[in-house]
Amino acid sequence: MSQPKIGIVLVNLNTYHDTAVCLRSLENATYRNTTVIVVDNGSSDGSGTKLREEFPAVVHLRSERNLGFTGGNNLGIAYALGDKCDHILLLNNDTIITSGFLEPLVDRLLSDSKTAAVSGKIYYWPESFEGKDKIIWYAGCFQKWHTGYHHTGVMELDQGQYDTAAEVPYASGCMMLMRGDLIRQHGMLSDDYFIYWEEADWCHRMRDLGYVCYYEPKSLIYHNFKSAPLGRETPFYMYMQTRNAFVYAKQHYSGVTKLRYWTFYPVFLAYRLALQLKAHNFKSAKAMLLGIVDYFKGYSGMRGLKERGFVRT
16 A cells, blocks of 8 residues: 655744754655645744755745744645645654654554544653653643643653553644544644644544544654743743633533633642742743733634734734
């Protein structure tokens, strides 16, 4: 059987180096039937032009403004579907792939027509984690007591403890292979999110339709990303995470889960707020409160981001 055609979508925003490293690693992928699409998401530093010149074999798209992770990826997804790609792989531009990472994702997706999305095992890039290799960033996920989600195995040394494929609430948008016909039938990422929670939302929508999502440990990539210590997160991160958690809960939680959310999530938010205040990270503490306020004002997607100073346009 011939390989399905996979559209690989990366979003670049003023991050030439990260995107270039990722594209160079993709040149070593053993799965060949792909179209790689770089979406320059309103970059102002010329990185989109530089990438276009350095990687002419890649499809380059340009948005004149920052559409967020959701809008940037949706631009690439739309192109890939028009290019007759069978399925879509969302890949963070700050990742480094291993040569055989894609075949296990495709095999898992095709093994069951009810599988909507698949993600693999993701390590921290050693240089972003004190030079240590095989430190897990994502090995699946689970819902915590406060109804938010948490990565399985995060910051653990991989010793084979997560080498079994498993159904998960959502596949990580850092590396998420999405079934193409479901995107065509039921839509792309929701513009309600801009960034954060959007992949959980898409996967939840598919699960509501009777599909499942999988973690496939035979697929491995690295994430060149350094987690901020608790209490030291950026204002933008805390604002979007807080606001979008409320948006997600409103759209997807009902019954007992809704009761759990409104009982326990405020407790969790109070804990996160206390961490910001203890670290004297007052801007992020304020951003959390603004995220709550703006949710109750009905804000979602890009609405409110310019007013809060998070985006220029």
